[in-house]
Amino acid sequence: MEELLNKISLKLNAKFSNAIISSELLYDFPVFTINSANIHDVIRFLKEDDELNFHFLTDLTGAQTADEKQLSVIYHLHNMPKNWRVRVKTYFDINTPEIPTATDLWPGANWMERETYDFYGVRFIGHPNLKRILNVDEMDIFPLRKEYPLEDQTREDKDDKMFGR
Amino acid sequence: MSKKVNTTVPPSDSTEKEYSILNLGPTHPATHGIFQNVLRMDGEIIHDAVPTLGYIHRAFEKLAERRPYAQITPITDRLNYCSSPINNMGWHMTVEKLIKVEIPKRAEYMRVIVMELSRIADHIICNTIIGQDTGGTTGFLYLFQWREHIYDIFESICGARLTTNICRIGGFERDWSQTTWDKINLFIKDFPKALNEFNALLMRNKIFMDRTINCGPITSKMALEYSFTGPNLRAAGIDYDVRVASPYSSYQDFEFKIPIGTSGDTYDRFTVRDEEMKQSLSIISQAIKNMPSGKVHADIPDFFLPPKHEVYNNMEALIYHFKIVMGETDVPKGEIYHCVEGGNGELGFYLISDGGRTPFRLHFRRPCFIYYQAYPEMIKGAMLSDAIITMSSMNVIAGELDA
Numbered sequence: 001m002e003e004l005l006n007k008i009s010l011k012l013n014a015k016f017s018n019a020i021i022s023s024e025l026l027y028d029f030p031v032f033t034i035n036s037a038n039i040h041d042v043i044r045f046l047k048e049d050d051e052l053n054f055h056f057l058t059d060l061t062g063a064q065t066a067d068e069k070q071l072s073v074i075y076h077l078h079n080m081p082k083n084w085r086v087r088v089k090t091y092f093d094i095n096t097p098e099i100p101t102a103t104d105l106w107p108g109a110n111w112m113e114r115e116t117y118d119f120y121g122v123r124f125i126g127h128p129n130l131k132r133i134l135n136v137d138e139m140d141i142f143p144l145r146k147e148y149p150l151e152d153q154t155r156e157d158k159d160d161k162m163f164g165r
Numbered sequence: 166m167s168k169k170v171n172t173t174v175p176p177s178d179s180t181e182k183e184y185s186i187l188n189l190g191p192t193h194p195a196t197h198g199i200f201q202n203v204l205r206m207d208g209e210i211i212h213d214a215v216p217t218l219g220y221i222h223r224a225f226e227k228l229a230e231r232r233p234y235a236q237i238t239p240i241t242d243r244l245n246y247c248s249s250p251i252n253n254m255g256w257h258m259t260v261e262k263l264i265k266v267e268i269p270k271r272a273e274y275m276r277v278i279v280m281e282l283s284r285i286a287d288h289i290i291c292n293t294i295i296g297q298d299t300g301g302t303t304g305f306l307y308l309f310q311w312r313e314h315i316y317d318i319f320e321s322i323c324g325a326r327l328t329t330n331i332c333r334i335g336g337f338e339r340d341w342s343q344t345t346w347d348k349i350n351l352f353i354k355d356f357p358k359a360l361n362e363f364n365a366l367l368m369r370n371k372i373f374m375d376r377t378i379n380c381g382p383i384t385s386k387m388a389l390e391y392s393f394t395g396p397n398l399r400a401a402g403i404d405y406d407v408r409v410a411s412p413y414s415s416y417q418d419f420e421f422k423i424p425i426g427t428s429g430d431t432y433d434r435f436t437v438r439d440e441e442m443k444q445s446l447s448i449i450s451q452a453i454k455n456m457p458s459g460k461v462h463a464d465i466p467d468f469f470l471p472p473k474h475e476v477y478n479n480m481e482a483l484i485y486h487f488k489i490v491m492g493e494t495d496v497p498k499g500e501i502y503h504c505v506e507g508g509n510g511e512l513g514f515y516l517i518s519d520g521g522r523t524p525f526r527l528h529f530r531r532p533c534f535i536y537y538q539a540y541p542e543m544i545k546g547a548m549l550s551d552a553i554i555t556m557s558s559m560n561v562i563a564g565e566l567d568a
Binding site: 026027029031055056057058059061063064066074076080083085087106107108110111112115119133134135136143144150 | 218219222224226227228230231262263389390391392393403405410411499500501502504511513515517519525526528530534535536537538539567568
């Protein structure tokens, strides 16, 4: 795993000098945090490079940072013949949630990006049909953002200070 | 897929070709679940399809952010409810990976038995429903009683049949009774005969073959681009199986083959699933034969409920019991992705923990959701009846699709 991390780091550093913000090994996964301006070029490079050949998009999803000021999009890529996996993340401001789409690289990214848009409001530039997928079209919030708590926090008829948190 | 189905009717003096719009679903008896497709038809031929999702969306990812880790297992039951035990085990293994605990070999082998039984149950549903949709009700009803036998086994292990909540973080809550083992032994002895009889009905049946060969095919290249996994990817000719690529729960100890198809059509998906059931039976026999002795759970008092008599008589056990039941156990910080081979493909759990009692973010990589988006592409130019069996052979499960 260490070896794979170094190999990818070397290749990415040679190609994109300041795109990598950090690289680390989390459990059994090499994880790269990439500048949001370069994210599309980096995943395209990871996909199309002959040696790395991360040809399979396992997963694409979003998340929010703990301070609620940033959103992130997380790609899990897989090189099946060599069984290498890598996680690529990118962070951007929650007020301008825009990154390029990956649907030009994988048609399978289509619904995953729609799901991420539906839950977090990330606008994927260039997506052919970016609209809600699981929630109703009329919904005007992005429900997985932390600013929308699961239950109404103003309720007074229910006291679960002790156990519910 | 990017465009909306055009529902406007051309003016009466227009010579433009007119299509008819057919609303297939959401509760059509032939779609086996809540799937809606708005089809644009030229007579019997499908020109375009737009699936609608979300009819049973239950916001599991949001719910999981408020629930302690042990209480998320019942949520995973309801993803692919045809093989809930695999989802449960996948979740337990994700948490075990996060808290870095090794569970005893015996528990891992027992998990393998449960997972393979539920894989058989899942494939029974898919294959018999292909039979049903092609007009053979006999096979459907005949093999379904074997799914009942599998559910009987689950019932004797954990008390539940469909939404099992089987096993715990750290291992099994108790060793299996002799009745359970008897039921499993009886099942692996008798099921191959029933499966062969079912196959004799369909596998080399001329009508069935004419009906399913070249129906809803997908090339291996397209399947990879659409992130297919599981039997549907293997039917297209790619030998990717999580159990082999990144073994979990001691799968490296077992000998089994990965069946693959060639053209990715309905017939290939049928045969791949059929062979997988046989391989699963072989894995179960190997697990029973080589079953190690020893404990069935790891020693992690923070997560694994203590025995009842200790709770009543011992202070520490009482504290742990209380903390686990009320969900007050903190887990370490971390960010992991763990995947298991579910009934439909790579079922992944992407978990971010901020060190609290609940996950900060939990994402389910649901194979159905990802491969169902290729469905409009696969049925373009096909007949309506082909669209029905293509969907049943892809084994799209509404619970997993909508999460």
